[in-house]
Amino acid sequence: MARDKPVQNSSSSTHQPTKFPNLVTLVGRGIPSRFEIAVDGQIEMVDADPLETATIVSGGVAEGTIDVGIQQFRFSGEMANVHVADWNGNTAPTSKSVPAVHVDYGVER
Template identity: 90%
Template sequence: MARDKPVQNSTSSTQQATKLPNLVTLVGRGIPSRFEIAVDGEIEMVDANPLETATIVAGGVAEGTIDVGVQRFRFSGEMANVHVADWNGNTAPTSKSVPVVHVDYGIER
């Protein structure tokens, strides 16, 4: 009996890095905060379920909340805007509780 070739539905990390070569990382500081990231290309959450982390990704925008831990997003194009605010609505540099944001361009993995 002949076997069919397996079909791969998921994208490998190398293919994802080629398609979305840039990375933005948010690091929570223990205070509930909200964020919005806008890029002029595509954006996709990495290694997390957006429903579990209350993150919405649509078009070139990701928005959600974070208090502890790390959330990562791969994107294409350039970063257009990042807005972070603590639970009182205070932004950096006024609030030292907002998440730390790291943007890296041309990351392979």
């Protein structure tokens, strides 16, 4: 009986890790709020124009404003700090109006 040669999946041996494997998502709650995200690696905005959203991304820090919708950032390293405050300067848990923040590690694109 003839036996077929096993076929190796070449994509698994050439798979490149994602440069920014982690994801942070901000979800606005309808109230203008400001945020600052700091990581110990690098950070970049996902699928948005920082000029349109008035978001500043520099090295390992992103800061800006959000009221509705979502803003996402990919980053390398670990999350160092997240600060969110509503338009009055109140932070969570005092203010239920600040954006929700979700951090996911090891998320492929």
